Amino acid sequence: MTAIAESVPIAEFENVTKWYGPVIGVNDVRVAIPSGITGLVGTNGAGKTTLIKLLTGHLRPTLGQVRIGSHDAWSASAKQRVGYCPEVDTLYEEMTGRSFLITMARLHGWAGSELRDRVEQVLQQVGMSDRADRRLRGCSKGMRQRIKLAQALVHDPDLIVVDEPLNGVDPVGRLELMDLFRALADRGKAVLVSSHILGEMDDFAERVIFMGRGRVLAVGTLAQIRELFADMPLQVRVICPQARELARELMTCESVRGVTIDRADELSLQVVQAAVLFRHLAALAARGDFDVKRLETTDVTTEATFGYVMSAAAQF
């Protein structure tokens, strides 16, 4: 199930299968990762970790090929283009944040003033400039998370793979990191974010890869994937002071399958052809009969769409 036409991908999985002995990790995966923010979503055992390890060159596919640009992901040359922020909370504990970044930059072949400038830039990006001289073993989880992210950025890669990046980060920090991901995407970088907190994806992922049982179940923007479930009524919320009157009016509309009055000024609708409803509502509002304050779909979220995708996958 693929719902999006891709721009030039930075990374590509070409019919990739990975076996761990008798257990299959990912099965015939074919997906491309273009620039922008891509969310990776799936239940435990869905194959997210295997996908990430294949992409970062920690595993080799049993079948198929994983490419970063024109390079095999396992090759050393591909790793220059990939930054990886792992989920595991391990660093070179005896170092300070700054010395750890300098170490990582040097291991990527950087040196001299170029290196120092780059480290300071990255520390600024992750908001750690003023706290980078603390020993890592004494840093809070949020600070360690930022340093891990910084080491993934220090060599200026095209593809940044981040596994559970917002774990342990306070709400303000989360917003800052999301802004950072958006800024990286704006600069043409590809950011692949794996997270089990589906609400996070709504906030920053431009497109989502849904995984289940080792397969890619759906790829695209949430709206594109949601459109694939045309037979599933769309949930629409309407805020309008004349909720009862509007409910009565909308029940005559053929695209509306159900109406629930949630509060005195709030309706929930189940709609099969959203465009018809929206035209109808627009006409009502234009006539001045109803004062529609707000109109929104409530199930074009990662969580809701993931539910639909998983339900559909369970039928196979």
Next chain:
Amino acid sequence: MSVVDSNLPAQQTFSVMRTVRACVFLFRLTLWRQIASRQTLVNFGLTTLCALIVAAWSHRGHRTAMGFSDYMLLPTFIGFLMPIFAISYGSSTIGGEREDQSLIYLLVTPIPRAAIYLTKAIAVGVLVALWSGGALTLLCWLAGEPGQKLLLVYLPASLLGGLMYASVFLLLGAMFRHGTILSLAYWFFLEVLLLQMPGTVKRITVSYYIHCMLYDAGSSFKLGPRNDADREMFAGISGDSAAIVLVFSILGLMTLGSYAFSKREYTELG
């Protein structure tokens, strides 16, 4: 928090120069991290203990080079300290990083995996050689005249033996989980037991070749088996042959290790 546009060359080819520069840094990093580790403290403590034993021995009235070799250097240095140096640094250099998962930060760098392994092997070799050479010199100095006579006899075998052990333990750490435990098991059960076995089976141990080098170089001090029966049991080869076996085994293990490391998937990392 903001993204600062980098004016740096983002996608340079990872040139040979950059690889060499990264490897040189990795060499220094490995040395520094190992020296600053608790393994160094353990080695320091054990060397001090052995030095105290040798110092106590040196106060005996009748001291000979043969006695110093048989009662001090063979059991305390060749049989204990040198393998400990090799195990402590060899098995922890990759195996330790694997266990604490920090190996992941090396595997994401564009340094070819074989180069990572070789660089680490060289760094471990330097450390083990320095510890072996340094500890041997200290023990020989403490022993007085018998020790001074034996220093040059023991030095080549100690250096080659230390490097050989380090190569074995580095490989075990890179290939298997719990490399330190495996290395200790190998040393206790294979090296010690097999060396005592009659026939040619002992030739698969490192200790055998170290002893051959020592007995050959120390023949003027009557080192080695005392009588014909013992000599027949030991069935030694010449020191030169033993040295050649050790040198080629070290090179072979480093080649095998770098090949295996470049192919190995560390599924537990990340």
